Amino acid sequence: MNIDSLFNNESQKNNNRINKLISQISDLINKKHYQPGDKLPPERTLSEKFGVSRRSIRAAILKLESYGILKSMPQSGTFVSNIGRIAMNSMVKDIVSLEMPNFKSLVETRILLELESVKLAALRHTEQGLEKIKDALDAHESKLLSGKDAIQEDLLFHLAIAQVSGNATINKIMIAIAPQIIIEFKKYHVDYDDLDELRINEHIQIYEAIKDRNPELAKKRMKIHFKMLYEYCDTSS
Template identity: 50%
Template structure:
């Protein structure tokens, strides 16, 4: 199942309805951590919904760590009932994030990522970052759309951080940012030379393992975007 931060309202409503039914069933059975849930078929019949809707709801709850699917033995409650109920309440109350919220999260994450990348990068990482940088430069230099190459450059830096959780978060944030990017407002007046220089400066700081300079360069890269979401 694809986990998305920007599901449409109809899908989100349906999924949340099934999640609430699963929650109510777990509470009615007074399950404890490690206890097995009824099968997808049984829940599908009980809730009168398609099995794929049950499966998607379970996968989402797995994503948040409150359920766990065990090979050959079904799905179990991964945490205690009190914690499960509290987290499910938060899951179903989540709103679709705005562009500004997505970008705010990305900036905070990347400022930490670039520090780790500057400390931990390998020569292989540098080569990957350089490849992404060159692809970005090739596109922006001839006036072509470079947004995807830009984000791949940042993903290469994330991989150099050696923190798989941060890479996963970047992968989760990237598609909705791509689909909701307010290009006219954010990119107005950008200069090719200065944009290339910002990316090159980040790369050079990571190459030299200068943590503070890498953080400074990433901050400068995000300056205009930060001002945009503050206004």
């Protein structure tokens, strides 16, 4: 079984469960003739109605919210967004018919996002933002040099760059996809732990390009850092 199959099996089960809930919530909205601005029943009520956990209900609501169909307001509840019934039903059909992204597609998405986010970080960073990247850089290096696993620090370095880019959409997508990519890549790349010094140096070079406000150099160095990910995409085509 290859990495995509391993990655997709459990994710597909979760995705199917959430998509079923999305369809059920959509049917409820249609059946009850909810209008834009109307409030949905509480998560507890929905979980009892559909016979699932509140965690599953929350995941379905978050997915619908990410597509702009629902809107959650702290301390108030979840509301139907200002979108027409026909458009909503069409979007729900599209959402539930989407295939789960395989590992390769997530890697390709990450590469595209990070090449843009590192350029934006070089152009837009503040002293506070630069310090955030440096803190993640130092924590990653310190962990590796002490012989410890630094996968979390590796992740935080890349997420810090996405945050400093100032693009909320890039930041949100990176938060969603980067952790699984790093975990899965390390799990199935046998040479990962032998490349600590290389990864430290590449992180430093990326940071220096951002610090110098050189977006093209920052992008170039990020591409070098992604060499193994590029190779994975090429070999799995």
